[in-house]
Amino acid sequence: MSEHPEPPPDTLPDDSAPGDEAAAAGLARGVRGYLIGLFLAVLLTAASFGIAGSHVVYGPAIPIAIAALAVGQMGIHLVFFLHLTTAPDNTNNAMALGFGVLICGIIIFGSVWIMAHLNHNLMPMNQLLQMQP
Amino acid sequence: MTFVDLSADVLPLGTGSHAGARGHGAGGPAPKRIVVGYGFWIFILSDFVIFSCFFAAYAVLAGATAGGPDARQIFQPGDVAIETAALLLSSFVCGLATLAVARESQLWTQVALLVSGLFGLIFLALEGREFADLVLRGDGPTRSAFLTGFFTLVGCHGLHVSMGLLWLGTMMAQFYAKGFRPNIRHRFLCFSLFWHALDIIWVAIFSLVYLVGTVL
Numbered sequence A: 001m002s003e004h005p006e007p008p009p010d011t012l013p014d015d016s017a018p019g020d021e022a023a024a025a026g027l028a029r030g031v032r033g034y035l036i037g038l039f040l041a042v043l044l045t046a047a048s049f050g051i052a053g054s055h056v057v058y059g060p061a062i063p064i065a066i067a068a069l070a071v072g073q074m075g076i077h078l079v080f081f082l083h084l085t086t087a088p089d090n091t092n093n094a095m096a097l098g099f100g101v102l103i104c105g106i107i108i109f110g111s112v113w114i115m116a117h118l119n120h121n122l123m124p125m126n127q128l129l130q131m132q133p
Numbered sequence B: 001m002t003f004v005d006l007s008a009d010v011l012p013l014g015t016g017s018h019a020g021a022r023g024h025g026a027g028g029p030a031p032k033r034i035v036v037g038y039g040f041w042i043f044i045l046s047d048f049v050i051f052s053c054f055f056a057a058y059a060v061l062a063g064a065t066a067g068g069p070d071a072r073q074i075f076q077p078g079d080v081a082i083e084t085a086a087l088l089l090s091s092f093v094c095g096l097a098t099l100a101v102a103r104e105s106q107l108w109t110q111v112a113l114l115v116s117g118l119f120g121l122i123f124l125a126l127e128g129r130e131f132a133d134l135v136l137r138g139d140g141p142t143r144s145a146f147l148t149g150f151f152t153l154v155g156c157h158g159l160h161v162s163m164g165l166l167w168l169g170t171m172m173a174q175f176y177a178k179g180f181r182p183n184i185r186h187r188f189l190c191f192s193l194f195w196h197a198l199d200i201i202w203v204a205i206f207s208l209v210y211l212v213g214t215v216l
Helices: A027-052 A059-081 A088-121 A125-130 B003-010 B032-061 B077-102 B106-136 B145-178 B182-215
Strands: none
Touching (some): A027 B077, A088 B032, B032 B145, B032 B182, B077 B106, B077 B182
């Protein structure tokens, strides 16, 4: 079947799956990518621990600040360690991630929301026990 | 006679944003490592969904201490900081192992995987000590709903790390015994995705359970 064009090589620039980008890039570029990821992750982790143990941030806002830092760090991990991109070969991975985040969000926030309302609307346990015959 | 030829007859080249890129269907079926990575990524996302159930359970039960200790009384930030550092460094060194595998360097692959595994062991040892301390003090998973949620969530992550360490050892042995064959490299691709994903879960755990738990 020599009349057909050669299939493209497995590794094309801007066209790699998570964790496999390094094969296309040079060693120095690969190490630099992981070092940048490590640096940013350490920075965000230190910021989280620092905020939790100090009064730099207004008290009631601390949980939101920690959550924001955590989401940021997850993004750093996805980009620099898992090599998630929006390149053609990676579109399916990014779409699946979007769906996964949707499901996780529904489960977590839905559960907390529903249980908080149940808690609010139900009779306190000690009163409920007194009603037993 | 390869199956790539068939699609080259049917599909025009260059329908993707990069001519010849396979992600948009041009240039034939995706190479196996793309398909393997995608399939394992789906597994990891389903694992995230399972963890999100445990996170939801923990968030709902965090206040149900039944007269027992609450988050503020049982967590030691120092240990958690060391655990976090160990797991992050383990993930980083696993990334370096990916580079060594791409260069088919047996020595650096083994060294990087060994270092990565040792950091994982440090993490597990600290977590095991924390769990043992709690149980010995009578604050085991049966003490309150809060502690049940805590042990389930953090223990499930610890179980994943334990499985990951077994897998890491298996990968070292397979690279040593079988070399850098394509199927072994695909297995390692899956392992590195798994190992990095565990670190993402841990970010959520130390943020929600340990940091927010001690602030609220």
